[in-house]
Amino acid sequence: AAVDKITVGALRFTSHAATFVAYERGYFKDEGLEVEIKFFQAAQPIAVAIASGDVDFGIAPVSGGLINLADKGAIKVIGGVLHEEPGIDGQMILASKKAYDAGLTTPAALKGKSFGITQAGSSFHYVAHKIADKEGFARSDIKLKPLQKVGVIIGALKSGQIDSWSIVPHIAKGLAKGPTVEMIGKVSDYIPDYQVTTVFTSAKNAAQEKEMVKRFLKAFSKGADDFNAALVDKTAGEVAAEDMVKLIHKYVYVSRPYEKAAPSIRNGSMRINKNAKLNLTNIKDQLAWFQSENLVSKSITIDTIVDSGFVETY
Amino acid sequence: MAVLSIGIFYYMDLQLKNITHSYGEIDVLGNIDLTVNGGEIVCIVGPSGCGKSTLLRLIGGLERPVSGEVLLLGEPPKESLNPLTYIFQDFALLPWRTVEGNVSLALEDHSISKLESREIINDVLSRTHLSDFRKALPRQLSGGMKQRVAIARALAVRPAVMLMDEPLSALDSQTRELLMDDLIDLWMRESFTAVYVTHNLHEAVRFGHRIVVLSRRPGRVREVVKIDRPLGDRGDANADLEEVQQHLWSLMRDEARAADRELLHG
Amino acid sequence: MAVLSIGIFYYMDLQLKNITHSYGEIDVLGNIDLTVNGGEIVCIVGPSGCGKSTLLRLIGGLERPVSGEVLLLGEPPKESLNPLTYIFQDFALLPWRTVEGNVSLALEDHSISKLESREIINDVLSRTHLSDFRKALPRQLSGGMKQRVAIARALAVRPAVMLMDEPLSALDSQTRELLMDDLIDLWMRESFTAVYVTHNLHEAVRFGHRIVVLSRRPGRVREVVKIDRPLGDRGDANADLEEVQQHLWSLMRDEARAADRELLHG
Amino acid sequence: MVNDRARPVPFRGGGFKHKPAVAVSLLVFVVLILFWEVGSRTGFISNLVLPAPSEAFTALLQLIETDMLWKHLSASLQRLILGWTFGTLFGVCVGLLIGLFSIVRAGLSPLVSAIFAIPKIAMLPLFIIWFGIGEGSKVATILFGTFFPTVIATYGGVDNVDRTLIRMGQSFGLSWLSIVRKIIIPGALPAILSGFRISASIGIILLVAAEMIGAEFGIGAYILLAGSLMATDQLIAGVSILSLMGLTMAWLIGKAENYFLKWRM
Amino acid sequence: MVNDRARPVPFRGGGFKHKPAVAVSLLVFVVLILFWEVGSRTGFISNLVLPAPSEAFTALLQLIETDMLWKHLSASLQRLILGWTFGTLFGVCVGLLIGLFSIVRAGLSPLVSAIFAIPKIAMLPLFIIWFGIGEGSKVATILFGTFFPTVIATYGGVDNVDRTLIRMGQSFGLSWLSIVRKIIIPGALPAILSGFRISASIGIILLVAAEMIGAEFGIGAYILLAGSLMATDQLIAGVSILSLMGLTMAWLIGKAENYFLKWRM
Ligand SMILES: Nc1ncnc2c1ncn2[C@@H]1O[C@H](COP(=O)(O)OP(=O)(O)OP(=O)(O)O)[C@@H](O)[C@H]1O
Ligand SMILES: Nc1ncnc2c1ncn2[C@@H]1O[C@H](COP(=O)(O)OP(=O)(O)OP(=O)(O)O)[C@@H](O)[C@H]1O
Ligand SMILES: [Mg+2]
């Protein structure tokens, strides 16, 4: 078969490991795909690059921007990637030491407190509102502070300028070890089965290159399996884990020496959905939340966003 | 018109027709009628601020008169690079160019060879006693030297009509005398046409075929004095020149007295 | 030293001791020794570029001589706002200030009342015939008018020592005559000390108690000519003044001839 | 007599002067926007990222109707005015110091070059620590961003002041301060005002960076939100407000130039 | 004779001139860094966000050891040089046109003010569509960023050229082009070079924005990554590389000034 040339957009995060593994171990080649990985600094531009045709596949959380691009007929979500599941360390809710000492010891006390988010419409925003909903106070009782960048939020939390935040476990654990931040809860208590990130492609690919998309997902899932086995379930043994970390280190934390990078990579390993399964229920909930916040048009349906023809959904 | 023609039309005549000029509310020149014949030097004298420099700018085509027109008759000689050439009262040297560079500026737009241009520059710099200073920048020159650079630059383009605005004012009497001799020599050889603004009556009678006395602002032609003695023959003490100078002097003094009276009473 | 003292020390004397100056490789002044007595006007003449302006800058403390020193004797009169005052060869007017503003610049740093300052400005502007132009900007002035503004500004600070660099060069003879009379009147009243650089020998003999002739660059004192006739008594034709002028003239010519010879042979 | 060969002296002067032509300015804008609208309608310009001006205009109207425009605008203007005023003020002061004292120049001018090149966005975490996430850090971002170009423009202007005028001031015994106030500052003013044009635009640009940190209202915050939602009509609406602010600033500085530099002709 | 009362004429000239003092420049940097280091070690400067210079230096060494520095640096320098060169080149050209023609000024100068104020970051999505995610969009970001300040500095400089010199050129019948080349450009050069100082720093700043889109290597990408990982030592290391670039550019422009403006004294 002729070789398809495709471009995959990625961030230098452990959560994109499946792509790296599939690339390094030749799974893409096996599927007749010649892949070029383009690196980005944020998920948003990947979506734009897919819309413009510069990139074929990408991984990102479901965001307002993604939904609007899908609404314009530019992109489609085709599978799931990161996923919260019981028993595995998931996103955690943090409080600054100052706020903790002042009584913010459980998420229930978040009423009237400030909460860091990157932007309105981001996953942090969603999490904050879900907490409010479950704890039974008005969403507006949490004071959201849009700070754009994770780094900035960390700075603000450490220096006590915001009271609370939620974040993936390896960052959360790292922070909580320090004297200035305390852990006060788990996101999975508020959003069970949270579909954190998804894999998506251009609407054109989803409609006209179904075969190629399937092959991509197959290779991607194989990479995900290796990753899960080596670092999440740890069933492949220490040697395989070590190899995996080395492989990932080629792409992530490259500027740090291996010894320093390895723990961060290991800590940051979260389960990637087997076979890119997609939790459509949770995606629907997210869409409903976006609509309830007037961030996207009320007329958008789940079918506009997701093409569920490629992977198992639930 | 061209009086000194050697068979063909060679010199350029200038004709000023009823020229009036003003800046905003200030009337500067009123109804100036004047003909400058080819090969003739016309000196313009008049009180400070009466519009002499303005008149020269109008003649040179650097400004347009409010009314009236300046006409040019005859063809410029072929070897003239810039028929109507100016020597500015405030020198107008480019501060970023050396003496040499300032002179060469006037030559660069003409198709003359590097060699020829170097020769011209050497010639005019030695005539203005600036050869030692060819590499100096304007800020390193004395006032008189700057003025000499401006003269050298004007000479370099072999003008057919020279418009000179107090070209020797910043020079010591001796250098002035030398440069005046130089200009007279030049005129004897090439009989260029010139309009020469000066406030030095001695210069005016040495150098002018006719001397136009302007009234104070708004400048009008008050009197035109013709001097018949040939330029080459106006050596040191000459009774008739002395007399003309005295006459000019009295004209100017009257003008100034009138101005003073006006100031007192008006 | 102060010759014209009226009992107390009033005028300022200047003493130049063995002054030598050079810019880089160019020697400009060599071994100048000169005393300017209080109340005396010393004229400096010399060929263009011989270092007259430089000498004046050294006297005014605007530059430091390479060797030698300039000493000041006596106290300045109290009413003098700026004892050592300059008139620059290139006017040095602030282009963003009006005529009035340029004059008032010199007054603003002194504690004089608004009213008094206005009076001074009115006075000096009318003395330089600029009253009509008090609101004009420098770019709207003729060359002579700019020079008059520079003079007005210098007069405004009632100097005890005036350092004048060709202060009348851009003026027509009539205005020059008037301003010269004005300066002489002023001197008769206030007997300021002055160093007056000029290239006009007529001005020099009208105005100087002593006339210093500088040689060409590097400038050295070639001769000092003393004129005994009082300033007030130097009206029109005076045989002795005429003679001095002729003498100066011949000195200058020799100097220039030497320079010419050097150029030819060197 | 060859009067038929008489011709007027060719006019060589003139030019290199400016006549205002407001009509042309307006025309350029109108033509550009029309072109864009037509391009969008015909699909020549992809609607994916660049919406038609009319859509952006609708978004703008919505902003006005919901009364949000004033909230955003007043929040941003307050930050801008505070930040720009102090940034340029300090900038002019430091620029003057650098221009006037060799020792300050040696010490500060490399520092200015070094710090100017540091991207504000990279420094946001630090700004939060120093100035908090309230108005302080926002104003500080704009202040820093406008400070540096002003410094450079100012000392460039001071370097270019005619030295003979300074010597004149000294000869009249003007105090050092008078020379600075009456000769150096007016002489450097054209360059300083030209620097203001640049710093004003930079200040407006930095509204976006400034409002990245915990801003609820502000044009920059509005644009950021629109960008993250890929709401391109709102994005363009927000950006065009910034453009209008840029135009207004340029117009004001043009007025100031006309007033302060009328001596230049 | 009262010779004892003789005193030298007070020296009033001098000053307002610059003597280079490299030692002072170095000293300032050394003192600042020492102060910072000591502050960090004593805990006076919280290690929270600002690491000690020595830590940043270690990160820098690591970068050198892993041979990554050259990769990052060469990628960034290439973008910077391309973007800045063309940005300033076009900027000078357009600035000259605005300075020379009333009609161009009327048409373009408001446009420049309007577009200059648009934040590059907000326009990244558009740049992706227009120039792709390769080098094009990165170079374009820097090009646009340096273009506008150069335009403004250039026409500010042209406006400030002495009109009597232009009249002189015209009186010698110089062609329009000659007047522009030999009188207007040299006359505007001080302002243009001062503008280059500003645009060079802006270009360096924009490396970060430019490398937001699909950049694998580059100092900006390195900084962004360090920021998103909260690796402050690397962040500071990256930022200090930008600072050094800023210093180098300033030094080069200083040399150019010494060479081209030596007539100024
Ligand atoms: N800043 C400078 N750098 C170098 N050389 C200079 C500088 N200023 C003046 N000179 C040189 O010093 C010499 C004397 O200059 P100065 O201006 O004193 O002459 P001057 O006697 O006033 O001449 P003029 O009558 O033409 O005004 C000249 O040869 C000039 O080239
Ligand atoms: N650009 C201008 N704007 C307004 N007024 C001007 C301008 N240029 C000249 N003037 C006025 O025009 C008058 C004549 O000026 P001009 O320079 O022609 O005098 P001038 O006869 O050359 O005097 P001088 O002998 O002093 O050089 C002056 O009163 C001056 O104020
Ligand atoms: Mg004149």
Ligand SMILES: [Mg+2]
């Ligand atoms: Mg002189």
